[in-house]
Amino acid sequence: MSVICRDLFGEPIAAAAALRKERRRRKVGYADKPGSGPKGKRCGNCKHCSVVVHRGQRSKKCDLMAHAWTHSDETDIHPQAPACKQWERRPFSPAKHSP
Numbered sequence: 001m002s003v004i005c006r007d008l009f010g011e012p013i014a015a016a017a018a019l020r021k022e023r024r025r026r027k028v029g030y031a032d033k034p035g036s037g038p039k040g041k042r043c044g045n046c047k048h049c050s051v052v053v054h055r056g057q058r059s060k061k062c063d064l065m066a067h068a069w070t071h072s073d074e075t076d077i078h079p080q081a082p083a084c085k086q087w088e089r090r091p092f093s094p095a096k097h098s099p
């Protein structure tokens, strides 16, 4: 059984799942068009890709789009998505490579 939520004026409100799907389709979390960046690079290894913890849920978001973050549990960007034009190499981490 599905329940249709209505707003104050009786208009149906889109279900949360439909909103999430629409958001994914529009690719709103990316700073630029995915695939427009350097070949072979991914969002996951970009300097701007960050993990945000909200109410115990970890989600990946692009720092450059912080002004558009909704603070939802949803992941805005996919780490495997091809890099956009704003892609930047992560800084070298000496801790990872020390003997």
Ligand code: SF4
Pocket: 029, 030, 031, 032, 037, 042, 043, 044, 046, 047, 048, 049, 061, 062, 063, 064, 077, 082, 083, 084, 085, 086, 087, 088
């Ligand atoms: S490649 Fe980097 S700058 Fe572009 S959307 Fe992904 S995380 Fe953001």
